[in-house]
Amino acid sequence: MPFAFNEDYRERATLRGGAEVEFRLLRPSDRLQLQMAFDRLSDTSRRLRFFRAKSSLTEEELRYLTELDQDQHLAIVAMRVDELGRETGIGIARYVRLEDEPEIAEAAVTVADEAQSKGVGRALIERLAAAAKERGIHSFVAETLEENKAVIGMLRAAEPAISLSVEPSEQDPAIVRLILRIPTECEERNDASSLIETLARVARGEIEIPEPFALLKTRYARLQRKSDSPPDL
Ligand SMILES: CC(C)(COP(=O)(O)OP(=O)(O)OC[C@H]1O[C@@H](n2cnc3c(N)ncnc32)[C@H](O)[C@@H]1OP(=O)(O)O)[C@@H](O)C(=O)NCCC(=O)NCCS
Numbered sequence: 001m002p003f004a005f006n007e008d009y010r011e012r013a014t015l016r017g018g019a020e021v022e023f024r025l026l027r028p029s030d031r032l033q034l035q036m037a038f039d040r041l042s043d044t045s046r047r048l049r050f051f052r053a054k055s056s057l058t059e060e061e062l063r064y065l066t067e068l069d070q071d072q073h074l075a076i077v078a079m080r081v082d083e084l085g086r087e088t089g090i091g092i093a094r095y096v097r098l099e100d101e102p103e104i105a106e107a108a109v110t111v112a113d114e115a116q117s118k119g120v121g122r123a124l125i126e127r128l129a130a131a132a133k134e135r136g137i138h139s140f141v142a143e144t145l146e147e148n149k150a151v152i153g154m155l156r157a158a159e160p161a162i163s164l165s166v167e168p169s170e171q172d173p174a175i176v177r178l179i180l181r182i183p184t185e186c187e188e189r190n191d192a193s194s195l196i197e198t199l200a201r202v203a204r205g206e207i208e209i210p211e212p213f214a215l216l217k218t219r220y221a222r223l224q225r226k227s228d229s230p231p232d233l
Pocket residue numbers: 044045046048049107108109110111112115116117118119120121122123142143144148149150151152153154155157
């Protein structure tokens with residue numbers, strides 16, 4: 001079956017607060033958007049994403065971040081679209097497969113400061129997991145600063161589309177290692193929400209779910225999981 005998250009993938013969603021956002025795969029022509037989004041990012045967000053006060057992206061980094069094969073290295077962007085159809089990048093989630101274990105990928109998410117806490121990060125990681133799964137990836141790994149409660153909270157909120165465990169880093173007590181397992185088909189069938197499969201079907205245009213209903217469905221599944229199993233943190 002062709003991938004649902006391909007170059008024709010487009011999905012519109014309404015965020016908390018009513019703003020419309022469009023999700024699609026990153027294109028090489030998004031280079032300027034990426035540069036501008038990076039320039040607008042606050043020092044705090046840059047430090048949380050790159051672990052240091054990174055001041056700019058080099059030409060080589062921009063090329064690496066935008067010229068993707070969408071298999072080994074894939075990225076999904078969230079765009080705000082105005083009435084004239086002009087796009088402004090407000091978030092990006094990417095994965096890069098590990099060289100020695102290609103069924104595992106390193107993942108990262110960044111949301112523009114002005115768009116944070118509106119559900120964009122969670123929506124991006126859920127869609128990234130769905131795109132990764134159809135390409136045979138079963139887990140994401142990431143490292144983050146221990147103080148980054150936003151990313152851990154966002155990943156917890158994304159369950160059951162992913163299942164999160166947090167481990168201390170052996171090298172640095174300020175860093176934690178995040179392991180995000182993407183549920184198998186079988187585990188999904190046992191899960192009332194089947195969120196990953198639902199997102200793939202939405203991406204293929206097979207179904208359309210009104211956003212309020214989708215949120216209720218996810219929250220209901222999360223509550224069910226919490227009542228069925230002991231906390232894992
Ligand atoms: C981490 C980040 C991607 C989260 O994205 P976001 O769009 O702001 O997050 P969401 O709005 O999707 O949050 C989803 C959940 O996360 C939790 N959350 C969000 N921000 C939080 C915070 N500051 N503290 C604790 N929990 C938080 C909430 O439980 C929220 O649930 P709700 O939707 O029921 O309210 C964003 O803050 C960011 O880009 N930070 C800077 C870069 C970074 O740290 N990247 C991660 C590196 S791996």
